[in-house]
Structures are given as structure tokens and as C-alpha cells.
Amino acid sequence: MDLSFVILVEILYGIASLALISAGLAVVFGMMKVINLAHGEFMMMGGYATITAVNLGVNVFVAMLIVAPLVVGLIGLVVERLVIRHLYGRLVDTMLATWGLSLFFVGSVTMIFGNTTTSITTPIKGFSVGNYQINGYNFFIIFITICLLAGIYVLLKTTRAGLIARGTMQRSDIAAALGYSPDRIYMATFFFGSALSGLAGAVLAPLVGLVPTSGGIYIAKAFITVIAGGPSLIAGLISSAGLFGLVNQVFTFAISPVIGEVALLVAAVILLRLLPQGVTARFFKGKM
Amino acid sequence: MSRTAGKGDVAALIFGVALMLIMPMLISTYTLTVLVIYGMLGLSLGLIWGFGGILCFGQAAFFGLGAYTYAVAAINIGESTLPMLLSILVPALFAALLGAMMFCGRLTDVYLGVITLVVTLILFKFTNSTAGPQYKIGEARLGGFNGIPGFHTLNVPGQPNAYIWGEPLYYVCAVALLVVFFFVTWLLRTPFGRIAVGIRENETRVSLMGYDVRARKTALFAIGAGIAGLAVGLFANWAEIVTPGLFSLGQSAEIIIWCIVGGLGTRFGPILGAAGLAYLKFMLGQQTMVDNTLITGIILVMFVLFLPKGIVPAVTSLWTVSFAKRTPKGRRHRSSARRRGGAHG
Amino acid sequence: MASDNVNFKLKARELRCLIGPNGAGKSTFFKCISGLHTPTEGRVFMRGQETTGWHPHEIASLGVGIKTQVPNVMDALSVFENIWMAARRFMPTRAANTKTSDIIDRLRLGPIARAELGRLAHGERQRVELGLVAVADPWLVLLDEPAAGMSAEDVARMSEIIHELTRTAAGVIVEHDMQFIRSIATTVTVFHQGAVLMEDHVDRVMSDPVVRNVYLGKNA
Numbered sequence: 001m002d003l004s005f006v007i008l009v010e011i012l013y014g015i016a017s018l019a020l021i022s023a024g025l026a027v028v029f030g031m032m033k034v035i036n037l038a039h040g041e042f043m044m045m046g047g048y049a050t051i052t053a054v055n056l057g058v059n060v061f062v063a064m065l066i067v068a069p070l071v072v073g074l075i076g077l078v079v080e081r082l083v084i085r086h087l088y089g090r091l092v093d094t095m096l097a098t099w100g101l102s103l104f105f106v107g108s109v110t111m112i113f114g115n116t117t118t119s120i121t122t123p124i125k126g127f128s129v130g131n132y133q134i135n136g137y138n139f140f141i142i143f144i145t146i147c148l149l150a151g152i153y154v155l156l157k158t159t160r161a162g163l164i165a166r167g168t169m170q171r172s173d174i175a176a177a178l179g180y181s182p183d184r185i186y187m188a189t190f191f192f193g194s195a196l197s198g199l200a201g202a203v204l205a206p207l208v209g210l211v212p213t214s215g216g217i218y219i220a221k222a223f224i225t226v227i228a229g230g231p232s233l234i235a236g237l238i239s240s241a242g243l244f245g246l247v248n249q250v251f252t253f254a255i256s257p258v259i260g261e262v263a264l265l266v267a268a269v270i271l272l273r274l275l276p277q278g279v280t281a282r283f284f285k286g287k288m
Numbered sequence: 289m290s291r292t293a294g295k296g297d298v299a300a301l302i303f304g305v306a307l308m309l310i311m312p313m314l315i316s317t318y319t320l321t322v323l324v325i326y327g328m329l330g331l332s333l334g335l336i337w338g339f340g341g342i343l344c345f346g347q348a349a350f351f352g353l354g355a356y357t358y359a360v361a362a363i364n365i366g367e368s369t370l371p372m373l374l375s376i377l378v379p380a381l382f383a384a385l386l387g388a389m390m391f392c393g394r395l396t397d398v399y400l401g402v403i404t405l406v407v408t409l410i411l412f413k414f415t416n417s418t419a420g421p422q423y424k425i426g427e428a429r430l431g432g433f434n435g436i437p438g439f440h441t442l443n444v445p446g447q448p449n450a451y452i453w454g455e456p457l458y459y460v461c462a463v464a465l466l467v468v469f470f471f472v473t474w475l476l477r478t479p480f481g482r483i484a485v486g487i488r489e490n491e492t493r494v495s496l497m498g499y500d501v502r503a504r505k506t507a508l509f510a511i512g513a514g515i516a517g518l519a520v521g522l523f524a525n526w527a528e529i530v531t532p533g534l535f536s537l538g539q540s541a542e543i544i545i546w547c548i549v550g551g552l553g554t555r556f557g558p559i560l561g562a563a564g565l566a567y568l569k570f571m572l573g574q575q576t577m578v579d580n581t582l583i584t585g586i587i588l589v590m591f592v593l594f595l596p597k598g599i600v601p602a603v604t605s606l607w608t609v610s611f612a613k614r615t616p617k618g619r620r621h622r623s624s625a626r627r628r629g630g631a632h633g
Numbered sequence: 634m635a636s637d638n639v640n641f642k643l644k645a646r647e648l649r650c651l652i653g654p655n656g657a658g659k660s661t662f663f664k665c666i667s668g669l670h671t672p673t674e675g676r677v678f679m680r681g682q683e684t685t686g687w688h689p690h691e692i693a694s695l696g697v698g699i700k701t702q703v704p705n706v707m708d709a710l711s712v713f714e715n716i717w718m719a720a721r722r723f724m725p726t727r728a729a730n731t732k733t734s735d736i737i738d739r740l741r742l743g744p745i746a747r748a749e750l751g752r753l754a755h756g757e758r759q760r761v762e763l764g765l766v767a768v769a770d771p772w773l774v775l776l777d778e779p780a781a782g783m784s785a786e787d788v789a790r791m792s793e794i795i796h797e798l799t800r801t802a803a804g805v806i807v808e809h810d811m812q813f814i815r816s817i818a819t820t821v822t823v824f825h826q827g828a829v830l831m832e833d834h835v836d837r838v839m840s841d842p843v844v845r846n847v848y849l850g851k852n853a
Contacts, residue, residue, distance in 0.1 A: 083589060087592070091398065093596060095398075095401070096592050097589050097592040097593065099541055099544075099588060100584075100585045100586070100587070101585060103541070103581045103582070103585030103588065104581075104585030104589065105585070106585070107580065107581035107582020107583070107584075107585055108582055110581065110582075111578070111579045111582065216537060220406065220409050220537070223402060223405070224406055227399065227402050256417075258413055258414075258417040265407075265409055265410045265413075266410065269403055269406055272399055272402060272403055273389060273393050273403075276393055276399055
């Protein structure tokens with residue numbers, strides 16, 4: 001009984017962290033058809049922003065939930081203005097340019113913070129269920145992810161900005177023809193997506209030691225989750241994160257964490273081979 | 289490109305041989321060897337991406353696979369000729385299987401990128417976790433994060449004790465690069481190569497002509513992987529150790545950057561880009577002021593923004609504009625975007 | 634858009650035009666026979682052989698020349714290379730060289746033979762694509778709107794080429810331009826709402842009140 005509870009929490013945590021990692025990338029990809037390969041570095045910078053803020057005496061939750069998204073969002077804004085906006089519609093070129101940006105950020109952060117591991121302590125205590133120890137912070141991550149997805153859903157569904165955003169996702173040319181400046185929509189989207197990445201990086205920072213190259217562990221997972229999810233933002237995130245998170249955790253428990261990771265990647269390859277347009281292109285057509 | 293072997297080829301050969309002989313006076317042969325090997329690796333991606341339009345984010349997968357094949361085979365066999373052949377064949381075979389799987393699913397652009405990237409990651413994670421003594425192939429322990437050191441290095445075929453290293457190894461690598469270069473040149477002139485370029489330009493049209501695009505892409509992909517395998521067989525002999533780092537994303541990124549900077553759709557570009565950037569990195573490694581990665585990043589961004597076709601095509605068109613007679617100055621749609629693997633994703 | 638309930642037969646060397654309002658299912662039908670779509674139901678036969686669900690390259694290998702609606706050419710290659718590639722599929726290199734030069738002369742593409750396709754005007758690109766089809770000596774040609782977006786002069790030249798092609802091959806042509814259809818075809822099949830509405834001589838089709846109502850009436 002205790003074990004199954006622990007496993008359930010771990011699986012939920014696996015799914016939630018995957019969705020959290022991918023949210024920022026999914027927003028940018030869904031809206032702008034831009035694959036931001038610097039996404040992992042945005043998360044890494046979110047982590048560093050949090051640590052710096054905490055060291056300056058800011059409350060850790062304020063640092064994670066407000067400071068990090070703002071800082072990374074602003075960095076994203078600058079990047080969008082300087083680089084990305086020149087490359088709209090050139091999918092492969094944006095991928096290459098953002099890959100360059102990711103190297104640039106790794107280099108910059110190495111110069112500023114040094115190539116050593118920095119970490120902050122988990123702000124929530126663990127507790128035990130029977131004989132098993134549970135990391136209380138896992139619940140926080142699950143909670144944050146649910147809030148985040150619900151927040152995006154409400155934003156898209158009820159607000160005017162959300163309506164424009166949904167329109168742009170469906171047909172950006174039509175939205176432009178209706179008089180909504182794609183330039184401003186894209187700018188806002190990239191800010192929002194970067195802020196999400198920063199938030200995710202900040203929230204996950206206490207669980208991993210931060211090094212400038214930390215982004216690398218996120219980008220591949222985020223990339224495959226988003227691509228496998230397909231065109232529908234929320235449904236895509238939930239379904240592919242659900243699938244991959246489940247596969248990952250099951251194999252982690254059954255064999256080892258490394259096999260868990262490998263199983264996740266193999267699942268991604270198989271899924272893309274079977275459903276090249278992503279899960280939601282097939283099963284949730286037209287949803288968000 | 290001219291249709292038949294001619295003056296251009298002779299000139300290229302003379303230029304290549306001259307470069308091979310002159311360069312050791314400027315740079316140490318130890319450094320030169322690895323520049324030449326990277327040139328060959330750059331050319332392997334330049335062939336499949338620049339001429340075949342297949343964007344592969346996982347060229348490092350073939351690089352790593354070839355390296356491990358060589359190391360394992362060399363330890364088990366105790367000489368180098370057969371391991372060298374295997375380091376070409378195993379990646380080529382692997383690419384053929386992977387390619388058959390991907391191209392039959394009509395996966396394009398981004399999805400191809402994702403899958404090749406993921407396969408590289410799988411191999412990286414796997415080799416990293418093989419530290420335990422149970423991971424053995426024959427006599428060879430895979431060694432996890434530490435890699436495999438101490439394998440038999442290159443010898444004169446048939447004479448396992450006559451090792452080739454140092455300066456002779458450089459000349460072996462340089463000649464190998466020349467051979468590969470002319471192999472690629474020849475390949476691109478055959479109907480196979482010309483149809484590969486057709487596929488890059490318009491896949492649908494080529495299949496409507498009656499060509500099996502999937503089989504051809506798979507074959508080209510395998511040839512590219514084989515060239516990467518040859519490069520890494522030589523690399524293993526130069527480094528005398530193979531590690532999981534060969535599979536890393538950083539390695540894949542670098543190969544792609546070489547091609548972009550040098551110029552896609554050319555044969556010289558990727559070689560030049562690889563050797564030039566690797567040398568730049570070597571020089572930068574000797575100073576500590578500015579981080580190496582930062583500069584690589586800036587170079588990539590700048591090239592995508594300002595010189596998306598790369599150095600060699602830019603210089604060529606500058607040359608044509610300045611010196612050639614009767615250059616048709618016309619519209620030229622889409623081709624730079626196409627060359628990248630399409631803008632319509 | 635879909636086509637159902639289509640029973641369509643073509644005799645050897647017969648030339649047939651498909652017409653119908655937008656969304657009538659012409660293009661879907663066209664894609665099903667050329668292998669670009671797999672029909673969910675129904676079967677396709679060519680020369681007695683079932684080709685349902687074949688890939689386009691397999692159908693083309695039978696000796697079927699296909700031209701799609703959007704010009705499908707290789708922009709960075711020259712006119713010669715484009716046509717040569719189509720020829721090389723069915724003959725060795727040397728024969729392909731001769732054959733390509735031959736077609737280039739016949740289509741009067743000589744002056745632009747070395748030009749890149751990306752630099753050519755729309756009409757020229759259409760003509761090159763027809764050259765790609767012609768060079769392989771097909772016994773059946775499938776052409777989707779070959780005259781779309783072309784000037785009157787180009788259209789006249791196009792119909793000349795099609796006439797020449799169809800001396801040795803059967804042809805299915807999807808087209809809107811009535812003038813053009815009159816100049817090339819005798820029998821016309823009218824599609825409407827995914828099914829065949831009528832199949833008859835071009836003059837009788839034109840004067841048929843039902844056809845005029847569904848198609849010409851709306852367009853003219």
C-alpha cells in the first residue's frame with residue numbers, strides 16, 4: 001500500500017516535471033512555429049536568477065515564482081528583438097540560431113558564475129509514508145504544474161489575448177489579416193514562453209545542482225515532448241508528458257534510472273515513427 | 289558543377305597535395321591531423337545535408353559508434369586493418385537501418401532532427417552507464433564515463449607491429465581526406481548523386497519521375513555515416529582513447545556549425561569550416577579571457593543572421609560578380625531556404 | 634473534399650478532361666490515381682494491373698507521366714538537369730543526354746536550357762514540367778491544371794505540346810479553362826459533389842442545362 005502510494009506520487013511527479021520542462025517551449029512552438037533550442041539555457045538562467053536573488057536576501061518562493069520568470073522573460077524579449085524576429089518562417093534557421101544562442105548563454109554564465117556546481121536547499125521538508133521517504137518538494141512541483149496548465153487554459157479560453165493567441169496558432173496569416181500585428185503577438189509570446197522556461201528552471205533548481213551546462217539535460221526531453229504532443233498546446237503537453245513520464249518512471253522503478261531515460265527516448269522515437277504529426281494531430285484535432 | 293572530370297579536378301588535386309605538404313611547416317602535424325579528420329567529418333555531413341537535404345542532428349551518433357567499433361574490434365583482433373573497415377561499415381549499416389525507418393515514414397525536417405538527436409542521446413546515455421565489468425564485448429570493457437583506452441592503434445596492413453603514428457599518421461589522414469573528397473566529387477557526378485540533389489530540391493517531383501526517394505535517401509545517409517566512420521577510425525588512432533563524449537550533443541552541434549560556416553551545397557565549405565573552426569577553438573583554448581563556447585555561439589548566430597550561405601558560396605558569388613562575364617542577374621527564389629531543408633515546415 | 638461513387642474508364646490513347654466546380658472531387662480523384670493519396674475505398678487499375686495504394690514512384694515507374702497542380706520542379710537545377718533526371722529513370726545516361734536535348738528542342742526551350750528553374754517565369758516553368766513528363770515517353774499522362782495562370786500565348790503553346798504528347802499516350806487532364814479544353818479534348822467528364830455527373834462529348838457537355846447550372850452558370 002505504502003509502496004504503491006510512493007510509486008503513484010513518483011509517476012505523477014515524473015509527468016508533472018516533464019510538462020513543466022516543456023511548457024515554455026510548447027508555447028513558443030505552438031504560437032510561432034519556432035523551436036527554441038536555447039530553451040534549456042533559459043531554464044538554467046532561471047535557476048541562476050533564483051539563486052542570485054536568494055543570496056541577495058529575497059524570499060525563495062518570491063525568487064522562484066516572480067524574479068526568475070521576469071528576468072528570463074526579459075532576456076527572451078531581447079533575444080527575440082535582436083535575433084529571432086529576423087528569422088520568422090525559416091524553421092531550420094531559427095533552430096540553428098537558437099542553438100548558437102544556447103552556446104552563447106552557456107559561455108556567458110560560465111564566465112559570470114564559474115564552471116562549478118551551485119545549489120540551493122529544497123525549501124520544503126520531506127516526510128515518510130510507512131517505511132518510505134517522500135520528497136515533499138515533489139508535491140510542490142505537481143501543484144505548480146497543475147496551476148500553470150490551468151492558468152494557461154483559462155488565459156487562452158477566457159481572455160481577449162488568449163483568443164488572439166488561439167487564432168494565431170490556427171492561422172497566423174488570417175490573424176494578421178484581421179489587423180493583429182504579428183510582430184507584437186510574437187514578441188509577447190516569446191516573452192511569455194521565456195518566462196515560463198525561467199519559472200520551470202527556477203522551480204526545478206533545488207532538485208539538481210546547477211552548472212552552466214544544466215540546460216542540456218532539459219532541452220532534449222522538452223523537445224521530444226513538444227514535438228510528440230503535436231499542434232494542440234494543453235492536450236499535447238498533457239498527453240505526451242503523461243505517456244513519456246509514465247514510461248520513464250515505470251522503467252526507472254523496474255530496472256534503473258538510466259534505463260528509464262533510455263526507455264523514454266525509445267518511446268519517443270517509436271511514437272514519432274507511428275504518429276509523425278504528434279499525438280494531438282491524430283486524436284484531439286482542433287482542441288487546444 | 290561541371291559534368292565531367294576536367295581542369296577543375298586537376299587543380300583541386302594539385303591544391304590539395306600542395307596544402308598537405310605545406311601545412312606542416314605552419315602548424316604542428318599533431319594538431320593538423322585532427323584538423324584533417326574534422327574536415328572529413330564535416331564533409332560527411334556536408335554531403336548528406338548540403339547535397340541530400342537531410343538535416344541530421346545526430347552525426348555525432350555515427351562518429352561515436354565508429355569510434356567504439358574501432359576500439360572494441362582493435363582490442364579483440366589485435367591489429368588495425370579489419371577494425372578500420374568495421375569502423376566504416378558499422379555506422380553505415382546502422383545509418384541504413386535508421387534511415388530506412390525514418391524515410392519510409394516520410395518524416396521530414398524537424399522530425400528527422402528530433403529522431404537523430406534522440407538516437408544520439410540514447411547512445412550517449414547508454415555508453416555513459418557501462419562502467420560495470422559486466423559490459424564487455426569480447427576482451428573489451430566499455431568502461432562507462434571513462435571510455436576505452438589502450439587499444440591497438442593503426443599499423444601497416446599485415447604487419448601488426450609496424451605502427452603508424454605521429455607524422456606518418458598525418459599523411460595517412462591527409463591522403464584519406466583527398467580520397468574521400470574525390471570520392472564525393474565522383475559520387476555527385478554519377479546519376480545517383482545528381483538525383484540526390486534533385487531530391488533535396490523537390491522530393492515530390494523526383495518520386496513522380498519514378499525514383500524511389502526513400503531508398504535513395506537511405507543510401508546517401510548510409511554513405512555519409514560511412515565517411516564519418518572512416519574519420520572516426522582515424523580519430524581513435526590519433527586520440528588513443530574513445531569516450532562517450534564523442535556522442536555528445538556538443539559534438540553534433542559542432543559538426544553542424546562547421547557546415548553552416550563553411551557553406552552548404554559545396555564540397556570545400558564543410559572541410560574548410562571544420563578545419564578553420566577547430567583551429568580557432570584550439571587557439572582560443574590557449575587563452576582564458578573569453579569563454580570558448582560563448583565565441584562558438586556568437587559565430588553560429590552571426591552566420592545564420594548575416595551569411596546564411598556560408599563562406600565558400602559567398603566568396604564564390606563575390607568572385608563571379610566581380611570577374612565573370614555575362615552573369616545573369618536574375619531573381620533567385622527560395623533556393624537558400626530550400627538548401628537548408630525547407631522553410632515550409 | 635472527396636470523391637465517391639466514381640466509375641471512370643479510359644481507353645488506350647484516349648484524351649479526357651475532367652471539369653467541375655471547386656470542391657467537386659477532381660483533385661482528390663487525381664491524387665488517388667497518381668498515388669499521392671491512398672483511396673479509403675475503391676480500386677484503381679492500370680493496364681489490367683491493380684495500382685490501388687501504390688506509391689507515386691511505383692506508378693510513375695509503370696510509364697505514367699504526372700504533373701501536379703502546383704509546379705513541381707527543382708528550382709536550383711537547370712532546365713537541362715531537370716529534364717535529364719526524368720529521362721535517366723528509363724534509359725542509360727548517354728541516351729538520356731540525347732533524349733533531353735531532343736525534348737528541349739521540341740519544346741523550344743533551347744535558349745534557356747542552362748538557366749536555373751528558380752529564375753524562370755511561370756509559363757516557362759510549366760513548360761519545363763511538361764517536358765519532364767514528355768521525356769519519359771509515357772503511355773498515360775495525368776495533368777492537373779496545366780494551363781493555370783498562363784498567358785494566352787503560353788496556353789496556345791501548351792495545347793500544342795499536349796496534342797503532340799497524346800498522339801502516343803492516353804491522357805487525363807484536370808482543367809478549368811473552357812477555351813483550352815475545347816482546343817484539346819473531345820470527351821469530358823464532369824464532376825459534381827464527389828461523383829461523376831456526366832460524361833460526353835465536349836460540345837454536348839457545354840450545352841447540357843444541368844452542367845451549365847452546376848458549373849458554368851456559377852463561373853461564367
